[in-house]
Amino acid sequence: MRYEKGHKETTRRRIVETAAARFRKDGIEGVGLADLMAEAGLTHGGFYSHFSSKEDLVRATVADAVERARDRFASKNIGGSLETWIRNYLRAGHRDHPERGCIFASLASELGRHSKTTKAGFTEVTDVVLSSIESLLPATEPSAERRKRAAGIFSTVMGALQLARAVNDTALSDEILEAGIASALNLARIKTTAS
Amino acid sequence: MRYEKGHKETTRRRIVETAAARFRKDGIEGVGLADLMAEAGLTHGGFYSHFSSKEDLVRATVADAVERARDRFASKNIGGSLETWIRNYLRAGHRDHPERGCIFASLASELGRHSKTTKAGFTEVTDVVLSSIESLLPATEPSAERRKRAAGIFSTVMGALQLARAVNDTALSDEILEAGIASALNLARIKTTAS
DNA sequence: TGTACATCAGTGAACGCGCGTTCACTGATGTAC
DNA sequence: TGTACATCAGTGAACGCGCGTTCACTGATGTAC
Numbered sequence A, B: 001m002r003y004e005k006g007h008k009e010t011t012r013r014r015i016v017e018t019a020a021a022r023f024r025k026d027g028i029e030g031v032g033l034a035d036l037m038a039e040a041g042l043t044h045g046g047f048y049s050h051f052s053s054k055e056d057l058v059r060a061t062v063a064d065a066v067e068r069a070r071d072r073f074a075s076k077n078i079g080g081s082l083e084t085w086i087r088n089y090l091r092a093g094h095r096d097h098p099e100r101g102c103i104f105a106s107l108a109s110e111l112g113r114h115s116k117t118t119k120a121g122f123t124e125v126t127d128v129v130l131s132s133i134e135s136l137l138p139a140t141e142p143s144a145e146r147r148k149r150a151a152g153i154f155s156t157v158m159g160a161l162q163l164a165r166a167v168n169d170t171a172l173s174d175e176i177l178e179a180g181i182a183s184a185l186n187l188a189r190i191k192t193t194a195s
Numbered sequence C, D: 001t002g003t004a005c006a007t008c009a010g011t012g013a014a015c016g017c018g019c020g021t022t023c024a025c026t027g028a029t030g031t032a033c
Helices: A007-026 A033-039 A044-049 A054-074 A082-089 A092-096 A103-111 A116-136 A143-166 A170-187 B007-026 B033-039 B044-049 B054-074 B082-089 B092-096 B103-111 B116-136 B143-166 B170-187
Strands: none
Touching: A007 A033, A007 A054, A007 A103, A033 A044, A054 A103, A054 A116, A082 A116, A082 A143, A082 A170, A092 A143, A092 A170, A103 A116, A103 A143, A103 B103, A103 B143, A116 A143, A116 B143, A116 B170, A143 A170, A143 B103, A143 B116, A143 B143, A143 B170, A170 B116, A170 B143, A170 B170, B007 B033, B007 B054, B007 B103, B033 B044, B054 B103, B054 B116, B082 B116, B082 B143, B082 B170, B092 B143, B092 B170, B103 B116, B103 B143, B116 B143, B143 B170
């Protein structure tokens, strides 16, 4: 072989990473394969020695998100506490840089229209995220209750991030982020220093 | 003129209504103009005697959503109470029929990538919805606090609806809707009969 | 060690297709005379 | 009242374009002898 061992795998990973960023920023339908491959330093023809179709790449991107979510939460390097996680999720930087952010906030509505395999992957990410939030909640109530609480918290932060991104007015957008943090902390029963 | 007075306006409204439904169901990029016009009982060429471009139709659709939101809330026929509104927003029927549902849950992420005018319209809908929720909250705290609370509630229900739609598993989806209702009611400080 | 061949990730031209958009046209009706 | 013309919402063929996809080809390297 003309390329060193592992070269193909490295390239594939680079394509997936590029796609993950561009999909989040411009939407799946908004990103062309030729453009994507160029951004990854390749020509478009080579795409099909890595993936069987664009949908196949979408699936790979979602699978990658599952893995990353699992790693991030499993290794507990999400900051340790739920409060940190919430504040981090709803910081202005996350709003302003969807390309490096949460796959839900960027692609939830679009992925609903994709293949069953893709949706299944998405469901898996949901499960991982909810379980992880649940595990960060104090164990003062039954697991089922904590899980419901976790779903509420995630809905709140994700909804707030999307709303903050959709809105055209910086003051309103910042206000929405703040409101999201206060609401999520409230649902997590974390008391803030402010009244 | 060969058509009765008001005929053009009626047709235009029919196109906007058809678009509003299809855009919510299949996304803006997922709907072709020829298809849309056929669904409205017309041929695609006639589109441009009503709108200058597809983007112009998107703008009209968002403007229509603003108007509808204003009407619905102003006339207080949203059910009267915030609890009714929350339960109605997160009912299974709303999850299963995006075409007749909330424009945010369907198009928030996609509209962020459209023209400034379109985003401005979207910002206006946000403002109307938040003010309306705020007006349904008990006036026991300052307006600024109630507005924050309103933003939190709306983030929660919208996020929950999107999550419920994205997920491939009915049980999980129902659980998310329930969790959304409980969380939103909690944020509204409405006590439920269940513990 | 040197030569001939096989491998295969990546190249770039070409494809069919559906999209948004344009445009010459139609034909039923209102208006002018 | 009857006739000629203007209007214009809607028609449907055609356009250019970018998309996802295909395919014959390249050329550096590993392998066989």
